[in-house]
Structures are given as C-alpha cells and as structure tokens.
Amino acid sequence: MLATAGVALCASSALALTPPGDLAPPGGSPIVFPLVGAATYSDDFGQPRGQGPHEGNDILTTWRSPAVAAEDGTIKFWTTSARAGCMLYLYGTSGTTYLYIHLNNDLTAKRDNKGKCVPGVAYMDGLKNGAKVRAGQQIAYNGDSGDAEGTYHLHFEVHPKDGAAVSPFPYLNAATKLLFPLPTKAIKPVTLGLRGIPLSAGGGMLEMSVTGVRVWPGGAWTAVPARSVELLVPPDALLDRSVAAQIVAPTRRALSSRTVVPLVVVTRPAKATFEVSTGSPGTLSVDHIQLG
Numbered sequence: 001m002l003a004t005a006g007v008a009l010c011a012s013s014a015l016a017l018t019p020p021g022d023l024a025p026p027g028g029s030p031i032v033f034p035l036v037g038a039a040t041y042s043d044d045f046g047q048p049r050g051q052g053p054h055e056g057n058d059i060l061t062t063w064r065s066p067a068v069a070a071e072d073g074t075i076k077f078w079t080t081s082a083r084a085g086c087m088l089y090l091y092g093t094s095g096t097t098y099l100y101i102h103l104n105n106d107l108t109a110k111r112d113n114k115g116k117c118v119p120g121v122a123y124m125d126g127l128k129n130g131a132k133v134r135a136g137q138q139i140a141y142n143g144d145s146g147d148a149e150g151t152y153h154l155h156f157e158v159h160p161k162d163g164a165a166v167s168p169f170p171y172l173n174a175a176t177k178l179l180f181p182l183p184t185k186a187i188k189p190v191t192l193g194l195r196g197i198p199l200s201a202g203g204g205m206l207e208m209s210v211t212g213v214r215v216w217p218g219g220a221w222t223a224v225p226a227r228s229v230e231l232l233v234p235p236d237a238l239l240d241r242s243v244a245a246q247i248v249a250p251t252r253r254a255l256s257s258r259t260v261v262p263l264v265v266v267t268r269p270a271k272a273t274f275e276v277s278t279g280s281p282g283t284l285s286v287d288h289i290q291l292g
C-alpha cells in the first residue's frame with residue numbers, strides 16, 4: 001500500500017529536470033489513457049514542487065471529464081489527504097498501482113468545492129470502494145480538488161510492482177485512447193455519433209478522421225484527439241444523397257480533400273466492449289450519415 005504522505009503533488013512548477021529513463025508499459029501491452037477526450041500533458045515528472053519532486057504527470061482537461069481505469073484491477077477511494085483532495089488508487093492486475101489525484105469536488109462549474117469525495121461527484125456514480133473494474137471503465141471525474149484548486153487536471157502516477165513512482169510519460173505516449181468511457185455494466189448496447197472528415201471509402205467500408213464523439217443513451221458531444229476510425233457500411237445504411245456516391249463505391253479508395261465535407265455518422269447499436277470503445281476496425285457499423 002502507498003502512503004499519501006510520500007506523494008508530491010501539484011503546486012506551481014519550477015525548473016524542468018531531465019526526465020529519468022523511460023520504462024516500457026507493464027507486460028508490453030499499453031495502458032488505457034486515463035482520461036477520455038482532448039487533453040494535454042508534458043513530462044513534468046521529477047520537477048521540483050513544494051514538497052519535493054513531482055511524482056506524476058499532470059494531464060489537463062475539462063471539468064468532469066471521465067477518468068477511466070488504465071488496466072483491469074481493483075480501486076480504493078482515498079479521501080483524507082488535504083493536498084491530494086479526492087483521490088483513487090487503482091491496483092492493476094499486472095501488479096502496477098496507479099494514482100488518480102485531484103478528482104472533482106465541485107457541484108457546479110463555479111469551483112464551489114461543495115461536493116464531497118463520493119460517487120457521483122469525485123468517483124463514478126454507483127462505484128463502490130473496493131470494486132473490481134475493467135480497463136477503460138469510467139471510475140472518476142476530473143476536477144481540481146486539494147492543492148490543484150483553480151486548475152482542472154488529473155495528477156496521474158504509475159508505481160510498478162506497487163513500489164516507487166516512475167515517469168508516466170512513456171506510458172501515456174503509448175496508451176490506448178478510447179472514443180468513450182466504458183459503462184459500469186455493459187448490458188445495454190450503445191449508439192455512437194462520430195463527427196469528422198471521411199478519408200477513404202468503398203467496398204463496404206468508410207474510414208474517417210474522427211474529432212467528436214457522442215454516446216447514446218445519455219451523452220453529449222465530446223471533442224477527442226483526431227484519430228482514424230474504420231466503419232462497416234451495410235448495404236441498407238442511410239446516406240445523405242450528396243455523399244452517397246463517394247461512400248458507396250465498389251472498391252475502396254482515398255477521397256479527395258477538395259471534395260470531402262464534414263460528416264456525422266450514427267452507428268448501429270453495439271455492445272460496449274473494449275474493442276468498440278477503441279473503434280477497432282470492423283466493430284462499428286454505419287446506420288446513417290448526415291452532413292456535419
């Protein structure tokens with residue numbers, strides 16, 4: 001177990017140190033990027049902070065962005081550190097422990113600090129302390145609790161073999177990024193909206209550069225870092241007449257950047273598996289396409 005007393009948190013940064021040597025992700029398989037949606041980070045591991053070297057990387061993104069499990073494991077809530085604020089340990093099945101620090105403690109976007117470190121505020125609704133989670137499952141909400149007040153970010157730490165912290169930077173760079181966070185229980189199918197630019201099409205396929213994702217039921221449009229997603233185009237998919245000729249071609253070909261227009265693809269319902277959440281080729285089918 002890790003003691004929070006040893007965790008150097010996110011006071012204002014000073015000089016950048018040369019980062020320590022990179023370590024490959026555990027087991028050679030990449031972790032899941034701990035936040036879903038557009039986010040920025042740098043290798044600020046080891047930078048001098050108020051209480052000593054910075055023991056993680058700070059990942060900046062918006063209020064209440066979903067934080068997801070980096071790998072399969074068991075979570076533990078930690079609510080008693082003034083500096084960390086609302087915090088969570090993920091004990092991964094690989095033996096690596098991950099720390100999620102500065103989770104949400106606001107009930108409104110006005111940084112009210114009126115929320116407690118409880119499910120529905122800091123942690124995912126309905127999540128129980130000690131629960132087993134799967135990689136990509138939403139476990140928490142991004143925030144600015146503890147000494148992060150005023151700067152929404154996730155302080156993310158990686159502790160191989162539950163030991164000393166190493167730089168998360170190579171893990172983050174190699175991480176698998178999700179289109180959407182996995183629900184607690186994957187019982188109901190999800191329908192996705194994908195906004196982006198078509199790259200190639202034909203032969204029953206459509207490849208898009210996706211920059212926005214929406215999940216039904218319940219979701220709102222979320223910006224994601226641009227990424228290529230390949231979709232199946234069934235013969236009975238409904239296509240806006242203006243783009244149908246480009247998309248329904250007998251063989252696949254690249255689309256001219258002069259003629260493509262932004263599109264919104266709505267998928268057929270799909271079970272919320274890890275492969276679907278990563279947009280693996282062949283896992284998503286087009287239901288209909290509108291102009292974006």
Ligand SMILES: [Zn+2]
Binds near residue numbers: 009054057154155
């Ligand atoms: Zn930090």
